[in-house]
Amino acid sequence: EDKVVQSPLSLVVHEGDTVTLNCSYEVTNFRSLLWYKQEKKAPTFLFMLTSSGIEKKSGRLSSILDKKELFSILNITATQTGDSAVYLCAPYSGGGADGLTFGKGTHLIIQP
Amino acid sequence: GAGVSQSPSNKVTEKGKDVELRCDPISGHTALYWYRQSLGQGLEFLIYFQGNSAPDKSGLPSDRFSAERTGGSVSTLTIQRTQQEDSAVYLCASSLGGELTQHFGDGTRLSIL
Numbered sequence: 001e002d003k004v005v006q007s008p009l010s011l012v013v014h015e016g017d018t019v020t021l022n023c024s025y026e027v028t029n030f031r032s033l034l035w036y037k038q039e040k041k042a043p044t045f046l047f048m049l050t051s052s053g054i055e056k057k058s059g060r061l062s063s064i065l066d067k068k069e070l071f072s073i074l075n076i077t078a079t080q081t082g083d084s085a086v087y088l089c090a091p092y093s094g095g096g097a098d099g100l101t102f103g104k105g106t107h108l109i110i111q112p
Numbered sequence: 113g114a115g116v117s118q119s120p121s122n123k124v125t126e127k128g129k130d131v132e133l134r135c136d137p138i139s140g141h142t143a144l145y146w147y148r149q150s151l152g153q154g155l156e157f158l159i160y161f162q163g164n165s166a167p168d169k170s171g172l173p174s175d176r177f178s179a180e181r182t183g184g185s186v187s188t189l190t191i192q193r194t195q196q197e198d199s200a201v202y203l204c205a206s207s208l209g210g211e212l213t214q215h216f217g218d219g220t221r222l223s224i225l
Binding site for chain 1 (some may be wrong): 116147153154155156157203212213214215216217219
């Protein structure tokens with residue numbers, strides 16, 4: 001059975017801090033891993049990681065995948081209150097369901 | 113620009129009633145996905161469509177759940193004889209065929225009294 005574990009489950013930091021969110025996974029036929037940010041409603045896409053060791057960056061956010069150790073991290077530097085959200089990671093296995101297996105997410109709260 | 117549209121945005125109904133949730137994907141997206149997010153839980157994959165066909169229905173929680181998609185566009189998720197444990201946000205997403213990035217709708221918040 002596919003498994004996705006995100007840590008920490010929740011995190012409270014102050015504006016300006018740097019945070020690292022973790023995602024470990026066990027899926028068969030792994031193809032890629034996706035990160036989403038979910039605020040009040042629908043998740044919004046952040047990154048798709050397919051190759052190991054190649055960092056993807058978007059502004060203050062960056063992410064990297066380690067396919068040998070089966071994990072990914074999402075870094076946010078110089079955090080802002082607008083970064084407060086649930087961050088979801090989802091490995092894509094390309095199995096029969098062709099969907100994504102989502103972790104429970106990390107609830108990040110940025111205090112002013 | 114038109115994103116994924118879901119309706120209704122909120123639905124409150126009594127236990128035992130049937131409900132129908134609608135998803136209108138991004139134009140041109142051939143793949144459509146239904147997820148459920150219960151309070152405090154992660155996203156649970158329910159079913160996906162490639163075109164009008166659903167190759168794998170094993171994610172549906174029970175036989176009270178069914179989904180269809182016609183014309184390769186709009187999809188409906190139907191829950192019959194609703195139970196309180198069906199209360200959740202039901203999210204729909206679509207993607208270009210073979211493209212992994214899924215674009216989500218805002219969801220339907222379903223509350224069963």
